[in-house]
Amino acid sequence: MSDFISNIPFLNNAKSGKNSIWRYLITMFLSLFVASLVAGVLLGALIVIWAIFNQTALHQNFDMGIIYQLLQNPIFLIFLVGLSFSLSFFFLGLSLKVLHKKKFISVINTGNKVRWSRIGKGAIYWFVILAALDLISYIIDPGSFKISFNLQNNFWILALLALIAFPIQASFEEVFFRGYLMQGISLVFKKPWVVLLVTSLIFSLLHWWNGSTIVLSLSIVSGTFIIGLMLGIIALADNGIEMAIGVHIINNIYVSVIHSSPDGGLGNLPSLVVSPSDPYAAPLFLILAAVVLIYLLFRNRKEDVLRIFKG
Structure with missing residues (x-):
């Protein structure tokens, strides 16, 4: 860890905890990629289940067009944003505590x-x-x-x-x-x-x-x-x-x-x-x-x- 003291106190918070580069790489991978992947899988499963039950209730054949329309709906995309970034927050907080040994407030x-x-x-x-x-x-x-x-x-x-x-x-x-x-x-x-x-x-x-x-x-x-x-x-x-x-x-x-x-x-x-x-x-x-x-x-x-x- 560097002994350099920045003239910006907020940046000096970086010196706390553990700062190996692999910790940053894993944290970024979990927060940006894994969180989005998990959100996509969860939503995908829910959409398929909803579409199947919806089509069954209407006594119609399964139509992929319903899923496509839902994915193109901007309001649905905002819901996806909320879910995905909630998971990103979870993985970032977990990584700060477990990998970096830092307080979230830092x-x-x-x-x-x-x-x-x-x-x-x-x-x-x-x-x-x-x-x-x-x-x-x-x-x-x-x-x-x-x-x-x-x-x-x-x-x-x-x-x-x-x-x-x-x-x-x-x-x-x-x-x-x-x-x-x-x-x-x-x-x-x-x-x-x-x-x-x-x-x-x-x-x-x-x-x-x-x-x-x-x-x-x-x-x-x-x-x-x-x-x-x-x-x-x-x-x-x-x-x-x-x-x-x-x-x-x-x-x-x-x-x-x-x-x-x-x-x-x-x-x-x-x-x-x-x-x-x-x-x-x-x-x-x-x-x-x-x-x-x-x-x-x-x-x-x-x-x-x-x-x-x-x-």
Whole structure:
């Protein structure tokens, strides 16, 4: 284990416990691959059982088309997200305790308890920024916005599932990328800004398959890279991931429940507002939003942000 002391106390948490590279590899394999595999197997078995009983009750022959339609349903995909990331959380927590001999709180902050108010602060600030940008976009081009809210559609099911699934997903991704992985990489790369870049790049590349076209995939990757940088800066400057968790949770809920795009990663959702995505303008809007958020959160703590790039 390295004796190097980082100027970011949160990164120094990496020095606790056991940090052999094989422990990181097994943890990543369990948290990312095995969790998704187990979730897929469980859901697959449940779907087949449901389809068989459903067809039997209707006295019809088994139709694979029913299963295919279910798998294409965006609301079902959100349910899958919740299940898969719940298992990811379980395997990550198990690995931290058994393999790394670390306390779970060590990948959240430098204290002894979760700072819940910071989660709320990050969520509120990011919601206001997203809503303001949407308002500006609507003023510029009102024709691109379509109000799709309808009491007869699946909006309430979407909202309920999103409020359950996305806090789990976003919290896991922050604990894993901005907590566990960022600390682990800091044992190799000593400069905080390098750690920030590497983790943001990994985070963004894993979102490549969310786009329906190459142009959209490139836009999504660049957008998630910007978001990764923003969340990483927040975590490093605040010595904890709580505000980043709040931002990430409200971001995922906003782009699924409030304002979605039919060509996004989850397809056609019964959101409040729907508009086509602009793969060229989206990254620029994200840069603006990220700068505004970081300024608002750290306008009286500029040195906490600057130290990330001084190490």
